[in-house]
Amino acid sequence: MSLPFKLPQQLPDFTLPAPLAKLGDRLPQLPPTLALVTGLNLGLGRLIPREPLEPLIGKRFLIRVTDAGMSMRFAYGARGFRPVFDSAPPDLTISARARDFIALLAREEDPDTLFFNRRLLMQGDTDLGLLVKNTLDGVDLPRFDPSRLTLSELLHRLRARLATSPGAV
Amino acid sequence: MASSFELVCPAGGLPALKTAVDHGADCVYTGFRDETNARNFTGLNFDDKSLKEGIAYAHQRGVKVLIALNTFPQSGNWPQWTAAVDKAAAFGVDAIILADAGLMEYAHRTHPQLRLHLSVQGSATNYEAINFYRERFNIQRAVLPRVLSMAQVEHVVKNTPVEIEVFGFGGLCVMVEGRCALSGYATGMSPNSYGACSPGKVVRYEETPTGMETRLNGILVDRFAKDERAGYPTLCKGRFEVDDATYYAIEEPASLNTLELLPDLLRIGIRAIKIEGRQRSPAYVGQVTKVWRAAMDAVKRDPDHFTIHPVWMTELNKISEGQSATLGAYNRPWK
């Protein structure tokens, strides 16, 4: 019997091997943090609207990728996101496994579902977390259509993107 | 007997709206980004631009858009609610969902062409109340509070010309919609006027050696042991110490799931099934809409041989609050 609908091709459930968490702990946390804030800053003002994020100005965040032993500390200011180097307490800490962060970004999982299942924890100022979650949920991403993914299409997009990039982020 | 019913899906933002439309919703319900609706959470809901785009997207695909204006204005802020009614009318929504009788009177008088739905927050549980709203304000549809048994729902449907909509799936309020003062008592912000039960600014989660604690304005609502499923930090579903025992003193957190009642709901003439969850993400909206579309189509095709596909239940259980799914008040066989 065929299923009444097609099951989504979902991200498989995985946990990174435990030694990695210990190892990750001892690695410098700056490179992943830089990658994260650069990514966020790239989206700011384009995909992610700035205006609703105003209450985040001056706030500190900590993202903990538990199974990778990764802790990314950053702050938001008028000029965007930047890494922070001290260990002053963050205003909001979000902890989850790598797999679940990826699934959230891909919009495959609902954060409340992960929270009910104890796979996502938000500590600190919950309202900041809601603001981030709802702002990201409100971002209307362009539909991903694999049939349009030809080389010329990619080049075209890249060119368009470079043409509109502001000089500095 | 009605031969059809509509699937009414939640949308807290434009991507959720599009997801609902793409997965087979007949109607999508939304709200403005303020306290005029009962899901007034930080960053949630529609600004003018996204609402306009959402309505165009839905209408191009033959899907209706409803706006919930289902909180109760107070004398000091009345103009904010009437402005919201005017705005919804100007945007060309298919209906507005109201709870306050004064606002119904305003909407009926000012926009006689605009379709009015009675919100679950209006707490109308009997046909006399519903017919009263029909007679005075010409409401076209009423959403029943989740307190009635199946027999009582049928009794209402039989005695009113107003279309009846019921909740099919999602989180449960303790079942006195529009009248709950619990959250307001703890936080000073009533869900009925402020638009949010347990607003984020008063919610705190904390991992402690004995488990994850959730607090509402400093009040400990629950403590979840490691790996125990968690629920929203609502007072009605907290565990409290009463006479030396700690338990769910008001209501056990469970999620409503009425898939198995679909043939009966169709038979008794229910016109629409509502899915709870405007606060949830597009992923949830997509998952629930897909399952309910498939189930409702199956029931319409052959109501006598409707069976629940196990995959539907697995999908729905995954995304639910609480330990269990319940038929809620619908299932009171003795009634």
Ligand code: SF4
């Ligand atoms: S405390 Fe419970 S019953 Fe009251 S409004 Fe919140 S969810 Fe509903």
